Amino acid sequence: MNIIVTGGAGFIGGNFMHYMVNKYPNDNIICIDSLTYAGNMETLEPIKDKKNYKFYKVDITDRKSIYEIFEKEKPDYCINFAAESHVDRSLENPEIFLKTNILGTQVLMDACRKYGIKRYHQVSTDEVYGDLPLERPDLQFDETYPIKTSSPYSASKASADLLVMAYHRTFKLPCTISRCSNNYGPYHFPEKLIPLMISRALNNEKLPVYGEGKNVRDWLYVEDHCRAIDMIVRDGKDGEVYNIGGHAEKANIDIVKIILKKLDKPESLIEFVKDRPGHDLRYAMNPAKIEKELGWKPSVTFEQGIDKTIDWYLNNKPWWEHIISGEYQNYFDKMYGYRMDKK
Ligand code: NAD
Numbered sequence: 001m002n003i004i005v006t007g008g009a010g011f012i013g014g015n016f017m018h019y020m021v022n023k024y025p026n027d028n029i030i031c032i033d034s035l036t037y038a039g040n041m042e043t044l045e046p047i048k049d050k051k052n053y054k055f056y057k058v059d060i061t062d063r064k065s066i067y068e069i070f071e072k073e074k075p076d077y078c079i080n081f082a083a084e085s086h087v088d089r090s091l092e093n094p095e096i097f098l099k100t101n102i103l104g105t106q107v108l109m110d111a112c113r114k115y116g117i118k119r120y121h122q123v124s125t126d127e128v129y130g131d132l133p134l135e136r137p138d139l140q141f142d143e144t145y146p147i148k149t150s151s152p153y154s155a156s157k158a159s160a161d162l163l164v165m166a167y168h169r170t171f172k173l174p175c176t177i178s179r180c181s182n183n184y185g186p187y188h189f190p191e192k193l194i195p196l197m198i199s200r201a202l203n204n205e206k207l208p209v210y211g212e213g214k215n216v217r218d219w220l221y222v223e224d225h226c227r228a229i230d231m232i233v234r235d236g237k238d239g240e241v242y243n244i245g246g247h248a249e250k251a252n253i254d255i256v257k258i259i260l261k262k263l264d265k266p267e268s269l270i271e272f273v274k275d276r277p278g279h280d281l282r283y284a285m286n287p288a289k290i291e292k293e294l295g296w297k298p299s300v301t302f303e304q305g306i307d308k309t310i311d312w313y314l315n316n317k318p319w320w321e322h323i324i325s326g327e328y329q330n331y332f333d334k335m336y337g338y339r340m341d342k343k
């Protein structure tokens with residue numbers, strides 16, 4: 001089997017690359033990533049010598065190059081993680097979000113149509129459903145919940161989802177969509193809440209909490225997300241959307257306090273800062289469909305997952321220190337320039 005994974009040098013895509021390369025030694029796992037600021041070849045370092053791993057530094061909006069890869073690799077599956085993923089950045093510069101997240105999705109699906117595919121899978125997000133009120137803990141998102149987005153990021157992801165459904169209906173493209181809640185775990189870029197707070201607390205820096213820190217997110221350990229996507233791609237039904245969630249809702253301020261406690265750092269590091277404009281209040285996923293139809297369940301509790309994550313950041317300081325220093329951006333040329341010439 002030949003499996004294309006886009007965005008595999010990022011956080012979730014990187015974890016998925018590790019998962020797939022190790023779990024399926026007889027499948028070829030082919031990563032396509034343009035290495036934006038969020039792409040990091042050091043994330044792929046542990047699998048770089050595996051025989052079933054291949055890497056292309058290509059932008060998913062580059063139609064010509066994407067077609068060439070499809071023609072050469074003849075993928076059975078294409079799983080699209082590549083995206084601009086940070087809400088705050090989408091407030092500063094929406095355009096790149098629309099380009100990568102919508103037009104990039106279109107290019108990949110056009111390639112699937114042109115060269116044939118067993119299944120195109122779109123990695124989407126709970127943010128397409130908008131938010132829920134804090135005072136209604138009884139409410140959750142299921143797959144029929146209306147799309148109602150808040151940020152340019154979530155609007156671009158929802159647009160891509162609609163495009164996927166349109167290609168399924170009109171062109172009969174075999175496809176699935178997964179919508180997941182907030183992930184955390186190894187290789188998470190330190191601009192997002194959990195890795196930002198861990199790395200800054202370790203450096204005794206102030207921890208910026210937006211507003212009053214009461215906003216709630218529903219957390220899932222990244223490996224559980226990877227396992228869910230693998231199950232959907234292989235056993236999910238064409239044209240279906242699957243919600244994925246960890247049954248682990250937490251207010252931001254509680255997460256920050258948990259991290260400080262585990263690192264034995266003082267709460268005086270917390271600094272309440274101006275709120276994110278349009279800040280979604282609460283996300284809460286109902287993953288009953290994937291649990292019932294595919295037998296998936298989260299296997300890591302938040303308490304286990306946050307311990308594993310903190311340990312990982314403590315044991316892998318060079319990985320995040322290179323990001324903070326900017327050194328990771330030279331890594332591709334240093335380590336891969338020579339290898340790419342040989343392929
Ligand atoms: P990330 O920002 O860590 O990684 C994105 C990766 O995509 C990077 O390696 C980047 O270089 C690559 N990329 C960006 N633009 C590209 C382009 N035009 N062509 C090729 N590669 C490109 O993101 P992440 O947090 O790992 O998220 C991965 C996917 O999962 C995204 O689609 C995101 O919307 C979705 N998602 C994320 C979360 C979360 O909590 N992080 C939750 C649900 C869904």
Ligand code: DAU
Nearest residue numbers: 085086087125126127181182191192193208209210215252
């Ligand atoms: O829900 C899934 C989404 O989760 C994904 O689709 C996105 O790609 C991913 O980035 C994430 O979006 P969030 O906006 O929820 O994640 P972020 O880590 O940016 O913020 C989590 C919460 O923490 C949010 O309420 C904002 C708050 N926050 C964030 C940062 C970076 C702070 O209070 N301070 C901060 O410095």
